[in-house]
Amino acid sequence: MNPGNLRVHFRNAAGQLLEQPAGKYIIIEYTSGPRKFADLQTLLGHAKQLLALRGWHKVIGDHRLMTPFTPEESTWVNECWLSMPRTRMHDFYGAVLLPAEVLARLPIDEATGETTARALTYRLFAEEAEAAAWLAQLA
Numbered sequence: 001m002n003p004g005n006l007r008v009h010f011r012n013a014a015g016q017l018l019e020q021p022a023g024k025y026i027i028i029e030y031t032s033g034p035r036k037f038a039d040l041q042t043l044l045g046h047a048k049q050l051l052a053l054r055g056w057h058k059v060i061g062d063h064r065l066m067t068p069f070t071p072e073e074s075t076w077v078n079e080c081w082l083s084m085p086r087t088r089m090h091d092f093y094g095a096v097l098l099p100a101e102v103l104a105r106l107p108i109d110e111a112t113g114e115t116t117a118r119a120l121t122y123r124l125f126a127e128e129a130e131a132a133a134w135l136a137q138l139a
Contacts, residue, residue, distance in 0.1 A: 010046040014039035015066075017047050025058035025135050026050055030066035040073055044081045058135045060128065062097045082120050093138050094122035095131030 010017040015030040028047050103126045125131040
């Protein structure tokens with residue numbers, strides 16, 4: 001990630017949570033290798049709290065080094081973390097960074113289009129600059 005104006009808000013074995021005040025978004029950078037489920041829950045819990053504290057509605061999820069979610073983690077993310085209520089003013093947007101080789105293997109409509117999962121509208125990207133530019137054009 002470009003260190004620019006980024007501030008580290010929280011860090012544990014699952015990853016780190018950064019805030020980008022200029023762009024009014026957070027970045028969840030996942031670490032590589034195995035992780036404890038509780039560490040993932042704590043990391044994402046801090047992310048949810050930071051979004052609420054700042055009144056922001058945009059996030060970059062950096063999955064480029066991350067070991068894929070386990071079925072238990074996926075269920076928790078979809079049923080608990082993404083169940084956050086939408087604010088009255090904004091939808092919730094996520095730019096997901098994937099390794100370029102993973103992105104290249106996805107169907108073109110999945111790799112280039114917006115998708116909605118629960119409260120989150122997201123797009124997939126290989127580069128942080130593209131992800132940040134997409135978030136910047138959103139209200």
